[in-house]
Amino acid sequence: MKRTILLGTVAACVLTAGAQGHNTGMGGNDGDYKSLAEKVLKLEKKNEAFNVYFNYAASFRTEKVSDNDWTSGFANKQLRLEIKGNIGEHLSYRLRHRMNKANNAQGQDNFAKATDIMMVGWKFNDKWSLQGGKMCQIWGGFEFDENPMYIYQYSDMVDNMDNFMAGVVASFKPVPSQEIAVEISDANNGKFVDEYGDGARSVEGDGTAFRALEAANHPLTYIVNWNGSFAGGLINTRWSWGTQTQAKHKYSRMLILGQQLNLPKFQWYFDYMGAWDGLDRLKIASSELTPSDGAGHPTWMSDVHYNSFITKANWQFAPQWNLMLKGMYETASVSKVEKYKDYRKSYAYMGSVEYYPMKDQDFRVFLAYTGRRFDYSDKCGLKDYNTNRIELGFMYRIKAY
16 A cells, blocks of 8 residues: 555544554554654664553634634643553553643542553453453444544533543454454442532432432443444444443443444544433533532432434545544433423534644644534523634654654
């Protein structure tokens, strides 16, 4: 395959089983990129036991919210240290740590929120493997699995998901192009009181009753995931179904269906994400509707249903150039409270032009626009609004060694 095609495909973050930047995988093939150690120190790389990356993105942005004035400033979007490697044919490891997030250990898993991934894996053979530690949960979808550095704006659902958890994953590949994976992990990083507050209550029934929430004895998440590849990688799927225990007799269920068309110079995916929360896990509805039990306890909505439809296309229209277009439509509904049924619809539309000045480095300069609109039902009493953002910046996955 020609070098320009390889560069364009990798540059657009093609999310197949071998693409770079996966949250749920080992990072995969990083393309024909030279490390700084090779370029500067002339160190010869003889194995894959130790690899070091810095995922860094920054931009100058100008933003406008509804009728407010435009504001502007510089922002460091991402800074994540990543170390990973393969020790022989069987043992692997991966660490990814955010350098711009709090480092205090959480009560449940004793990891900092800043630590995305700290895991080890054992590959028994070409069909069976096992991973353990803190990892990204194996939810499906291509937006969910993309390297966060390459995301200009997440969907509402992914933006509000808490998905880096301690657990174990077992995967089985009956054939190289098909993978079935099963995961058991913590449902939260912190203890119940850390997540929902002391004396937490839930809104029940038609919205007039309240219930004291109790911590579950086994707050765990169970996920089944299928990753498929067809026609030599031209069509790919990432599907999953899972349930999470949030409190006693309160569960969250999610279905995610991701499918991708992967051509040499054009890639397109469509994701559906649905969440049925017995207790408002994403906390979008609870934060907007601000329920209260009248006694000052932290209060959360029950029986909340979220839908997300996400589509994204990348087109390498010229050597070292990429055009990205993305759209999202999302809904939120508190199913049993009449005035909050289907109370929220949100729309997002964005595009970017990216230029890769160096063929042997994963470095891009971009100009991007993101627009969003939030529409609320008349019954809920919330006011519609929209946002606009323009960014000029760069992304650099620095391959240090």
